[in-house]
Amino acid sequence: MSRPGRDDSPDRLYTLTQGRSRSAPDAPFDLVTLVVAESGPTPGMQSELAAILRMCELPTAVVEIAAELRLPVSITRILLSDLLDAGRISARHPRAAAGHSLPDPDILEQVLVGLRNL
């Protein structure tokens, strides 16, 4: 099942990632890691990569990039790893506690203030 207009056939995904299967950067891309372009697209660049660079002139979350490109999150992560390795993007990873521990009270307070101001 797939939304109309979405083409996520294995062949397309394979082409996009050039068959590479693994993205294992030191700090993996979280759904809400904010990505910022460090340079603009170059001529002849793979269109998805160019689209990411244009989209990320200002910070943009991984999940927003995936939605915009209409690609699964895991494929988007592979493309982002490439751009990161090439120095074309930087990644602002979430500060919130990893795993199952609770976030610290400072963050919680900031979230509360933000929500109350809505």
Added chain:
Amino acid sequence: MDSAISDATAERRDAALSATADNGLKIVVVGGFGVGKTTLVRSVSEIRPLNTEETMTQAGRGIDETGGLDGLRAKTSTTVAFDFGRITLDAHNVLYLFGAPGQERFWFLWDRLFSGTLGAVVLVDPRRIEDSWYAIDRLEHHGTPFIVARNDFGGSAHTAAQLREALDLDPGVPLVDCDARSRESSKNVLIALVEHLKTLYAAQETAK
């Protein structure tokens, strides 16, 4: 007239975050079909809720771990879709709200998608309480803090105590009422969750 594409581009530019944004946070709204997840996200989101998806294999592993093409060709991959919205909290913090279906296959992806989540809201339609049993089970299993929000569809005869009983809710888990169509009500649900997290944190500190 602008083309649809430039409209979309313009919309995205309007929706852009500030250059100082550097900390993404997550809250997940989970519940059965048609319980109001998307409605709640839309009520508080500053962007029109977007939809995306993740692919997984039957073993619960992703295509990034199964040898790429081989993994895809094995036809064991399943797709789960979820929607999300966004709330800019301040110059640094951006909260993403995820509307996640509670169905079984979704939970294989929970750790990959939602590790590090602040917490979850379980939306309950009081006419179909049993739809939320599984989600509550899984959240307890994953150790994800959550609250329960009873969505007001009218005509519920249950008292809060009866609902707690039917859900077998731990006394420490808050149960709040909500109308997902209302921004104020949805906002209060999120506030109730974060207040609950503060309480849990304080209890954890005292226990140390």
